[in-house]
Amino acid sequence: MPAISMKVNGQVVTGEVEARTLLVDFLRSNLGLTGTHVGCDTSQCGACVVHVDGRAVKSCTALAIACDGASVTTIEGLARNGTLHPMQEAFREHHGLQCGFCTPGMIMSAIDTVNRRGKTLDEATIRHELEGNICRCTGYQNIVAAVQAGAAKM
């Protein structure tokens, strides 16, 4: 099996994977980073969103081997020295989660949105940007509020 190496949440990790191993399976099974979730099999739900070299990627659609040498950030890598990322804090503050399953992907997508669209986001922009992340619990209203507030604090 091919050996790969990548930086995950700032730490260099190595592993042997099958060529068909998905990035999400490498993160969950090999590294035990189970904060990244699998909610579908058609790259629609967004529960698996991580950042690869600074860009949001659905990790159920990326091969681990294709991320050899990349820098990957998962939900577990957002908080620094015990301080939550402003977007994490905003989801808590605005009740932007219920069951929590879509939450890591939502937060990773939201941060990516801010990286691309800036810190001042109107409701329509946020709703459009979250089109690739499905939540069944919240009805999105508090997620939108959380992203707006989190963006402003980033």
Next chain:
Amino acid sequence: MSETGIGQRVKRKEDHRFITGKGRYTDDINLPGQTYGYFLRSPHAHATIKSIDTSAAKKMPGVAGIFTGEDIANDKLGGLICGWMIHSKDGSPMKAGPHPVLAQGKVRYVGDHVAFVVAATKEQAKAAAAAVDVSYAVLPHNVDAAMAMTAKAQVHDVAPDNRVFNWSLGDQAATDAAFKAAAHVTKIDLVNNRLIPNAMEPRAAIGSYDSGSDHFTLYTTSQNPHVARLVISAFHGLAPEHKLRVIAPDVGGGFGSKIFIYAEEVACVWASKKIGGRPIKWTAERSESFLADAHGRDHVTHAELATDATGKITGLRVNTKAAMGGYLSTFASCVPTYLYGTLMSGQYAIPNIYVEVDAVYTNTAPVDAYRGAGRPEATYVVERIVETAARELKMDPGEFRRKNFIKSFPHQTPVIMCYDAGDYAAALDKALQIADYKGFPGRKAESAKRGKLRGVGFSAYIEACGIAPSAAVGSLGAGVGLWESAEVRVNPVGTVEVLTGSHSHGQGHETTFAQLVSDRLGIDIDNVAIVHGDTDKVQFGMGTYGSRSGAVGMTAISKALDKIEAKAKRVAAAVMEASTNDVEFKNGTFTVKGTDKKMAFGEVALAAYVAHKFNSAEIEPGLKESAFHDPSNFVFPAGVHICEVEIDADTGVTEVASYTAVDDFGNIINPMIVEGQVHGGIVQGIGQALTEGCVYDKESGQLLTGSYMDYCMPRADNVPSFKLGFICTPCPSNPLGMKGCGEAGAIASPAAVMNAVTDALGVRDVPMPATPQVVWQVMQPMKKAAE
């Protein structure tokens, strides 16, 4: 009132683990030596199984075992049950066909379980499943509820016409008489579209067996782990309850679909013993969730409403065909009956109601409770026909409702329920005001200028939840009682653990339950832990569904807290050398009337465990109490929702332009969490109305909407932000005055949206989901007529 007490917008205690990726869902758990299970599923809607050859598959790499219905039969593993006996109106019991864990002789829907393959890796299990050779003889199938009773397909031998039961409720003769005397009769035909629940976490299970202690463990995505243990023990006969532990850790949403005891979970724990005790993990792929999670709704209904010359409703007649799917799921039979017919009075004083329901087998996934369960279907019937009647009578839909509202309580309806409290006119007034109903004509004119058709629709829903009084449901056929239990453990340092039989899968119990404890005991909310979801930790429980965790689950906690307070007073009295009757407890401090003696809650807790300062022959050491609560009535949340839609006259695209929800949930523990529940429920209802519809192909019986590419879940850009309001009539049947809030949004909103859509288009009905294609087609004859 403290900042973390009842009524406060306390931020959720459980959130930290979820926002940092430390939630622990079933698929996150891995056990030593774990294997992986994969289900070979039926590709046919209806077929007999001629043979299954597993010999080649068993030789595949990594395979630990391959099991079929024959193994299930040889082991005498009991079948899946339907726990609610319904009798037809002729007195005969419902016709429940066999429901083996793995198919025996016949498959009854696409996705039915044919073989269970266990291997060292998921990929090996899948590869081996592909090598299992199954020979089928295809049978005629039927996927349509309306056609079931005349279909060629016969799903179960016990039901030659595919009819499970023909149930009725209400006085048929009196209702028929009311219709004869009516000044006006409104008729409507409705389809309540089949939905697929789609909690974001797919179902998963890990079964393991320890031969040393002859003990099974099942990790599972369950809303009610104790009920799962009870059923697996008592009906499947796998192991007695003391030899089976069921753990439901963090669960990523349920919406009803994780109440039921499914084949997959049972197979995992059963087969673990067969392969020598190695744990078996199964995690559904989303496509399996579509195929094999219990679906919701799927009713075809004809309804008639009688009114007198003044616009008073005098009668309601409802006839429904309800699909059950290929098998009766755990609670399937109660959904189109006692959770449906009993709500047909809505918020209205209707003297005569008659409901008749044919439940039918179809060659589809089983149908069972899905958020609201029966009550959204009832609300859809009542609120669509009431709105239609108002239009026919040329009355304002709000004022027609007001004229017919129940105005005094308690109110006994003709369909079992006795409503205990409510103020429907107050909710209507508040909704009209928040929605700026008076301004609607102006907004409609403004929309028209932009080529948009604007419509407004109401939904004045009621539901019965806080499920449920055990004696009442027992008399109606339930196989279980629906009480809840709680244990409050005060530790010697004064911190508190609450063990509850309720299960949180998004509802925020770790916060709201702790608010109750913090409020009652005057202790910091951080010193309260809520423990749930593990049959080895929690004494017993009936789980979470039917918006019951507040009204029933928290009342059990409240009763245990009463006992804690009483015991602590006795301890405090002994330590402070006072009479128990003179000890008072307030804000976390025990005082002795007329003295300056006092003890903090933590000091009393310590004294209870040290046990030096009282006679332990009179007062038992320790401070731990439990309680069971069986409710005396259902609770009746109600409200008025008003929806405005805008329809693009060229494309048929329907947008929810504004949505107002005014709800009466009685007393509210945490408004932030309640609002979140309402938001989520409304979007599920908007999904039913505008985007979601499960489609089986009539010709092939295949599920056409088998992924998120084909089944349209509402996304963030499909819905607006909502305007919420609350009124409060406290519930008289529980000490906290709570009703339930978990299902209301999903119950109310489909009717509100579809009343708005039909208003915008000026038509009697538009089928759900009102996708652009559906609406465009409805508009074509209208356009031709206009030309």
